[in-house]
Amino acid sequence: MLRLIEYIARGPLSNERLEITDDGKVKLKLKTAWRxxxxxxxxxxxxxxxxxxxxxxxxxxHLVR
Incomplete structure (x- = not known):
């Protein structure tokens, strides 16, 4: 049950992939590089x-049809 709650409560983005630069912009590392x-x-x-x-x-x- 705890695993289900942790899965549901997880954030939409990984904190390890987000960074705020010195000029105030948000830098998001993609999971895989684009073409x-x-x-x-x-x-x-x-x-x-x-x-x-x-x-x-x-x-x-509904999210699933």
């Missing part, structure tokens, strides 16, 4: 919140 060789994304805090908010499903909607 063009991109291994990190550099976003402003506002852009990061936009990306996270976009993946939140609407209320009372």
């Amino acid at each position: 063009d060789g991109t291994s990190h994304l550099l976003l402003s805090p506002h852009e990061m919140l936009e990306k996270i908010a976009a993946i939140i499903p609407p209320p009372k909607s």
Whole structure:
């Protein structure tokens, strides 16, 4: 039961992959590099919140169909 609770309570992103740079931008390391060789994304805090908010499903909607 504890493993289930830990799985449900885990965060959407790994803290090891997130870093805040000196200029205040958020650096996100990708799990695997893209085809063009991109291994990190550099976003402003506002852009990061936009990306996270976009993946939140609407209320009372089924995630599996």
